[in-house]
Amino acid sequence: MAYELLNNIRIIELAEVWAGPTACSFMGDLGADVIKIESFPRNSPTRPLFSNDWRVSPVGDGPPYERAWAHLQANRNKRNIALDLKTSDGIDVFNKLVKTADIIIESFSAGTIDRLGIGWESLQKINDQASLISIPGWGVEGIYKGYVSFGTGFDCVTGHAIMRGHPGRKEEEVLGSTHSDATVAQALIFAVVTAMQSRKENKKGIYIDFSQVQQLTTQLVSLYSEWSLNKRELNRMGNENKFIVPHNSFPVLGEYNWVVIIAENDAQWNNLCQVLDKEEWSDLDHKWSSIPGRIQDRELVNAAIGEITKEMNGNELCALLQSKGVIASLVAEPADLLASDQLGFRNWFQSLDNQFLGTRIYPGLSWSIDNFESSLNKPYGTLGEDNHGILKELGFNEGEIASFEKR
Template sequence: MSNNSASAALSGLRVLDLTRIRSGPTCCRVLADFGADVIKIEAPAGVDPNDGISGPRDGFDMQNLHRNKRSITLNLKTHDGMSIFRRLVQTADVVVENFRPDVKDRLSIDYESLKAINPRIILASISGFGQTGEYRTRGGFDQIAQGMGGLMWVTGHPGHGPMRAGTAVADISAGLYASIGLLVALSERERSGVGQWVQTSLLEAQIAIMDFQAARFLVDGVVPQQAGNDHPYSTPMGVYETSDGFINIGASGSGLWMSLCAALARPDLAERPEYATEADRFANRPQLNSELNAILSERTSEVWLAELEAKGVPAGPIYKMDEVFSDPQVRHLGMAVPVEHPERGEINLVGQPLVLSRTPASVFKCAPKAGEHTDEILRELGYADADIDKLQRENAI
């Protein structure tokens, strides 16, 4: 059954969520899952020309990204809408936005404007290419950042052209880096008493998660190339074909190589001079992979995985998504979290991959309807019912 209790980890923290698409919502989802009061601020129906860009409100993506939040509709292009927003800022700890950098300046939701209202406020800004520089006003999407950050050039099979990753790597990582930055800023505020401006971008996040591939160029001057399903510089480390499918094997280093040969019942491979060292195996990788595939194709994935585990060789199946969530270890880890939806009934959302022993994350409610909590939040700010009726008539909410 659904867990309908919020986490206590970030209780008392108020976050104003001005974000859309994926990077910003990913950041705010982390905070919401750990108990922050995340207020999703949206335009009233018909005001935002990009309304619906993230798909149906009750669809899988919106439900997964915006669970555990409250929603208020505000027309920030009106005087009254901005007045409400400023009152919210007075009560808030964090504001998160992922507009193009010039948009927040036009709306007066830049850091200097927010700091004048609440010196303790922390603003997190996620952009495509950074808050400064000649690309600052460009529109940024995940695949563009994947291309510019180097990921697409090392992904795919050699000679087949660049390939995007199968998930929104730049968007998601930018959101996660933003949440890290916010938590750092909140910790620092405990000492200083003042907030600050946290910034990241899809481009910076994409470059950062290239990690060893980026460092390989910066330190050694090597431009990494596509390696398909093989590891860029270690072997045997990649995808191998069995009689009924494919498995991953990671057997780099001399010890694991010897264990792999034992698991395959082929000690003769370990005696071959062309496979004697890690460098030799890498230099002769096409030949080695061909021999390994010929051996592995004689038995099923299940049989080989058992043999490899028995000899201590890291290996694993290659799942379709339905198989992922059927795996006993995935089920044990609770990565599919049930939550009740008023129209769809019980649905499963993706859990947080973090375990805290005392204050774990909790997925306790589905994504809100647009403006579902507008009246509730306005009353918390001191607005009377007559005021709320007037604001609705004037299309401020």
């Protein structure tokens, strides 16, 4: 369901893995003409070459790199061309694309595009109206210039990992997080719109040095402010909240089934007690009737609630709590989302045809926009799927295209 808000904007994507490709998919969702350049013969990290790779679907036919979920999820609403940028022919095609581009986004390690001869100065000579956004993990300049890292690495170096996880667990037991892959993708949309606005005012493109590490730090204000202002490190809280009890997940009937329950104030606590048939917990002479009392007895409160919920049906409990104004939700497995009434009401899931996997269900857009018509999504492009059409647009004749294909 792509919109037309970014119609007539062409984005050339030289990005791999998750953050950059997801951002470009978002902009394809909004109507931009995104042309994804994939390296050939080198494979993208999200295009595994062997069927026994855990990311490859066991169903369907065709090559493994066309059946990998990691690639499918982040590459819809794009056109695909495969180029070898280490050859003069590949660079020639790339330069012709640059002449037509509004934005180029690249996620190579710092210095790579300069070594390929397609850095900022070179691009400006070809098209001074195009903007370049470089998103290496550590930024373009600095003592870590050229270092390669991914989301789990950023999670550690920014301090995000140290503040996550359950109290008492060792740092190395904290599960890896790719939080930055989501936040960088959204921030990149802002960067693109900023570049287009700057061109509108100044009549030329700009260069944006976009550090993924620095972008992640904008999500960690409490961590840094606590240290800079108070010289305090935040304690790990797990599922808890320092000022709210209960604020945790609790067992319900079934194997490994859980619900999240939160009572932010006394009114929600009173209703929770009513649902659990423990109204005496909300009596004024009971210690737990007040927020300070519940905070002081956090572990006892959690244990008492868990003893009751473990005998209850999760769906029924959540529905009853929500009807009483208590914050509650099932801890869902991925497959459970397919049965979500809310996502179903919003028509979030889509069925799209896939050349190698048949008709598959895909996640929909992150938004809906009033007063704008939407069209069906284009599923991810196969490797080099649009080579012929794009080369024709760039002025290459059939003989030249055939010659490229033979090589």
